[in-house]
Amino acid sequence: MKIDPDKKSDLSAQIAKAIRDAIIAGQLMVDERLPSEAELAEQFAVSRPTVREALKRLAAQSLIRTQRGAFGGAFVNRLSYGEAYGQQITTATLLLSMNAVSFDVACEARYALERACAPLSAKRRTCEQLATLRAEIQRQAQPGLSDETFCASDVTFHRTLVDGAGNPVLSYQLAGAVEAMQPLMNMITFTARSREAIVTLHTRIADALEMRDAGAADTALSQLEEYTLGLGRDVMQARATRA
Amino acid sequence: MKIDPDKKSDLSAQIAKAIRDAIIAGQLMVDERLPSEAELAEQFAVSRPTVREALKRLAAQSLIRTQRGAFGGAFVNRLSYGEAYGQQITTATLLLSMNAVSFDVACEARYALERACAPLSAKRRTCEQLATLRAEIQRQAQPGLSDETFCASDVTFHRTLVDGAGNPVLSYQLAGAVEAMQPLMNMITFTARSREAIVTLHTRIADALEMRDAGAADTALSQLEEYTLGLGRDVMQARATRA
DNA sequence: GACGTTTAAATGTCTGACATTTTGCGCGCA
DNA sequence: TGCGCGCAAAATGTCAGACATTTAAACGTC
Structure with a gap:
């Protein structure tokens, strides 16, 4: 679903794009929980900080929201008016x-x-x-x-x-x-x-x-x-x- | 210019907001170079990864662009159409x-x-x-x-x-x-x-x-x-x- | 003077650790 | 049995330090 070819640099941007595309394509539904940062890091074969930077990019566009604590994580945000x-x-x-x-x-x-x-x-x-x-x-x-x-x-x-x-x-x-x-x-x-x-x-x-x-x-x-x-x-x- | 009160958490969001406000207010001009990540980290008294997350947020909004290498860094981006x-x-x-x-x-x-x-x-x-x-x-x-x-x-x-x-x-x-x-x-x-x-x-x-x-x-x-x-x-x- | 080499500064990335927050579960007590 | 309290687990938030990579300026050589 969201692999990541070894294009030229800036992994966090590529990861952000992959997730963003998945959201726009409807593969990730509203309020659905994304895998945890650690799991995403493993999926994309990068480190956790890199994944975090990607998630922050998405958060800046209000595409996701994050919630701390157990069973927290990143959720697809319903973009409000x-x-x-x-x-x-x-x-x-x-x-x-x-x-x-x-x-x-x-x-x-x-x-x-x-x-x-x-x-x-x-x-x-x-x-x-x-x-x-x-x-x-x-x-x-x-x-x-x-x-x-x-x-x-x-x-x-x-x-x-x-x-x-x-x-x-x-x-x-x-x-x-x-x-x-x-x-x-x-x-x-x-x-x-x-x-x-x-x-x-x-x-x-x-x-x-x-x-x-x-x-x-x-x-x-x-x-x-x-x-x-x-x-x-x-x-x-x-x-x-x-x- | 951009201090950061110890409000409740999410430092990277606060830092991003501070810089964004500075750009909107015109305190940072187009193509002006921001301090390096290390300097920003010191100014805001946070670690470099935290600063980086803030910068990625701004990059996602095309407010800044980054350039690697010596005398590279983050620059205020002229938002193109x-x-x-x-x-x-x-x-x-x-x-x-x-x-x-x-x-x-x-x-x-x-x-x-x-x-x-x-x-x-x-x-x-x-x-x-x-x-x-x-x-x-x-x-x-x-x-x-x-x-x-x-x-x-x-x-x-x-x-x-x-x-x-x-x-x-x-x-x-x-x-x-x-x-x-x-x-x-x-x-x-x-x-x-x-x-x-x-x-x-x-x-x-x-x-x-x-x-x-x-x-x-x-x-x-x-x-x-x-x-x-x-x-x-x-x-x-x-x-x-x-x- | 031109060209290649070195060097330094900066971002990009990784590893590992600790702090904080929130939930759920189990234990103890009435 | 039922209630509440506390603890553990899971997840994000933050930090420190290190290494890799890129880029341009400075330097030295021909």
Whole structure:
């Protein structure tokens, strides 16, 4: 099932790959216990530390979980949406920060994805989600809010919008896009006037969802995208002239 | 910078987290070399194997790469789109397969995301991408194609459609959604008639992109979604009656 | 100055041991 | 008989030291 040819080095990576493939192929079922480290070491004809390094690799991807004690060991993990979110967000954040993704490109992607959710959200949003949206809007309208708090509320607003689609796969996909934008958004200093404009557009979105009007939601999102893009360009320009 | 409180156990996880946080916070720049394993072991007051396990965790997430030899060591990795794709796909695949995500939900998410790309694709698709779409359509029309080959071509078609938007962030986000669906799609047996219908709709999409007609592309995608959904339901129903 | 050799630094791997945690079983006691 | 306590076993977590391997820089020779 999982032999290990004597390819070029890095045994722990090969072993991790073998086990990972077995999990993906369904040869190891969820909650099934893997052989103990000692047994794996014998199977692969390597030492225990090498096996351990392989298991740690898998643990980092939430593919397995380990449990100490008698009848403990490594178990195939049921990948939860929560864990997947976390990985998705860190990966997306790093991807954006390390590849010099421009504000424009990130913004375009984010709003394109959100617009994909809007019709579904208009159809399915719950009253509770609508209330959350309203509450966040109210928070954003408060004067004296720090930029970070404003951004955090913005993230909550948009995540709620996405969750409104009632499709966990969509929510998972978009969690990364929305949250990974936050560092970029945090670079923007929100003036009183820009906050007011954003709150107005957020209100328009919430109104559209309340009326279950997909078209209006799409329009408002487009306007918000354009406005956010303008804010980002101003920041970039100010930074360019200052330098 | 990265001390390590004596929280409850699993030192390697704590160390990995400390380094990961340092990378995300930008305290460690891309291509910067981390201290050697021995130095890290001394800093954190743990043994070298423990440090190694932590580093393997980070390597599994492509956060670092290691290089052997003199002046080798662990370096902060520039997360490339390719690596991110890979992780995204395996995570999404597992999420779908282990959480019993229904065909309907996955399908809805996938086509919602693709429709988000369609307008951008209509605007920006290159001639080369259009040619790829046409070539895949031609391949799909060939008789005697295995279901797996047909599915693979389908994936290529849709990934090209997504890439046509010319936004790498979008491509990254959607790679998971499209590829992770493949195992579910592979459960479908494509009859000659259903293949013909799919090819017709694919052609309609390609035509729309050629004319740069976003509306037509959206319509064709909606029809394809509905048709795919129907196919999936038939399979489920057949499976239910057989059981 | 070019080329081969040495050398040192670092990761990769192994061996063996001990610590810690958790479970299950058996023993003793009421 | 039933209950609880403690001990042993099994497994992971951690450590220490050693050796193997790889790689590039430093050195020496022609």
